[in-house]
Amino acid sequence: MATEIQQHDKLAEEIAGLDALETHLESHPGPARQIWTTVWPKLAAIAIALFAWQAVVWSGWKPDYVLPGPDKVLPALVEMMGTAKFWTAVGITMRRAVSGYALALVIGSVLGIAVARSRLLRSAVGSLITGLQTMPSIAWFPLAILLFGLTERAIMFVVVLGAAPSIANGLIAGVDHVPPLMVRAGRMIGAKGVNLYRHVVLPAALPTYVAGLKQGWAFAWRSLMAGELLVIVANRPSIGDQLQFAREFSDADGMLALMLVILVVGIVVDTVFGRADMTIRRRRGLIDHSA
């Protein structure tokens, strides 16, 4: 008995030794450094873009009142940000973006799950979803205006149609690419039916689903901007209709300032998705630390 216990202890020590040799902790840089390494390339890119823009203006290719430089546009932006109307417009646009995207998220996810699970549905509407995804959203507006008039609902209709197919396709591709071994392992430990989806298939599909969500956002934002340019709802100022009015009043400074706002919103949201993607990949060991 004593020798048996000794043997157990020896084995435990040997295993601990080998484990220690085979796993080395990765060193994580501090948070400040991490933020700096992601931020400085963006700052550099902005500086280069501003310089290129200024260079085109300096070249005298177009007169100043058509293409103003950053030196005029940036103060115009700051001035605009001091007005209540600007923030009302941003608020309305963002509310439309969030509610339209949320609706697209629900519809796209339900559709994606249904198509991924059912062979019949897949052969029926699988390629239709991809077809919808490639269709330029602006092509939907004549129909949307006919159906709903110049209303919020016309804009929502097109935003959802723009984003939902990408979200559905992301989920379908994610489910399709789940390694069969994962599903087998899941079945073996007792995951069946809904539980198999909840605990194995959907978590395994998450990275591709997030890529679909990101693409869906891009389509939603584009559709929304197109919609706000075309469908101007009375007394509902938005980023899109302000852009349209700026063009009509030949206010090039204001127009470019609004374009900057649209760009910044796109970048900020993309950063959020990028962070989510990085977190998922880091947890799953999908980041090569030697690179």
Next chain:
Amino acid sequence: MTLIEELVATSTAISLRGVSKAFGHGAGAVLALDNITLDVARGEFVCLVGASGCGKSTSLNLIAGLDRPTVGDVSVNGRTALMFQEAALFPWLTVRDNVALPLRLAGVGKAQRRRRADELLEQVHLGGQGGRRPHELSGGMRQRAALARALAQDVEILLMDEPFGALDAMTRDLLHDELEQVWSATGLTIMFVTHNVREAARLSDRIVLLTSLPGKVADEFPVTIDRPRRIDSPEVMGLAASVTDRLRAEVRRHGD
């Protein structure tokens, strides 16, 4: 008396009676297993050894209930867990949550499954590693975590499909000791598939040698060497040599 009643009465854990398994239909059909009859006693450690195409994995799938035999009866007295060559841990869960998932699926409460998962991790010498992610572990540690996950299913029969095939020799030796300890502590019935003859002689109570294409039971070798064993002991190596000779004779038949 039905076969399963007989099993319960006779303390047999697994019984294959005249089991054949064919894949495909008509002229293109391949016979993977041909008239296999094999009994495994409760608490026994049996190794299935054979060259490629001997239907080792097919047999495990039949016993695990993942597949059905074309002809014959498969009776299993108890629940089974299956381990693969890859650990197949879920990368989105921590090691502890991986081990706790079978408990969660069985409806065990949160605090209790956490405690049980930590106990099991302790048992496979992974105590304190529960918070890490599978990719942060070495191959041997992952297989031990997979073993803990299999034990969490609270089964009587453990089926192992070349579980140490992808590990280096030193890690494998330690895992043999580990598995032997777990086996003697739990009283599990283990059916272990390998093409490493020495591994089979090191671990099992009985080696079952299968022929290839189709898989038939060619021979059986009882292993009576005292435990604990070493893979490099003269007895283990001697037995492995005679099994290898028999296996090579089988393989030669396919070269003609």
